[in-house]
Amino acid sequence: MGEARALPSLDAWLSEWEARGVSPSARLAFRWAQFPTEQSYARGEWNQGMLATGLPPASRFALIARWTVAGQTYEGRLADVRCAD
């Protein structure tokens, strides 16, 4: 069991891309392609998107998501995700 850590923030990614000279349009596409870190859903609503972990190639990790329905918090875990080499 490794350490638990939050994903790098969207602002941190955008700052890094800007510092590396990534074009504004590419940064905007990155921003909107990310899965929202916080969202409120009504019945039937859903999102699809990317999460950027910042982990090095070949890393293994578990993704933990938490959500709340009617005041009750739930947790889901996607275990043993492996980054490409």
Added chain:
Amino acid sequence: MSAAPTDRTAPRWAVLLILLAIASATAAPAAELPPLSHRLNVLAEPTPAPPLRLKDIDEVEHDLADLRGRLVLVNFWATWCPPCRREMPSMERLYQQLRDRGLTVLAVDVGEDADTIFAFTGQLDPAPTFPLLLDPDGKAAADWGVKGLPTSFVVDPEVRVILRAVGGTELDDPAAIEQLLPYLPAP
């Protein structure tokens, strides 16, 4: 499956595609596309629509304020967004069914240019005939509180947001059309 900026100097970074479907009680196989929703959600209280004044891909300006008296579907999307691509034909079919009764559709592309949009819509059947607006810096999407694409809003004739759909939706589904008809004049 990377949405990384097109920068060859960027480091390799890990991305993970995730899906969240609140309504789905059973997990779908990983390779299966998530189903499109079939209806919109009613807002607890109608809220004044944020301003929306943008040019379309033909450089014609559209102002939501000029559409008072009509029912308007405002859809935020992008060509690289899979559920946006999947729902787009249903939006055109909806428009064909209801435009003569007073429905306007404004599809707001977030962050792309006209050439990119045209290359995509040219492949669609039916191809969209409603205005495709450009939100080049994402400001309109932010003003409307959009957190993910696609997101659609229905604005009533008094320019109030009354319905919302987050995530891909079969917008011409009979259940969705049934939700719009009360706001349109009888044929």
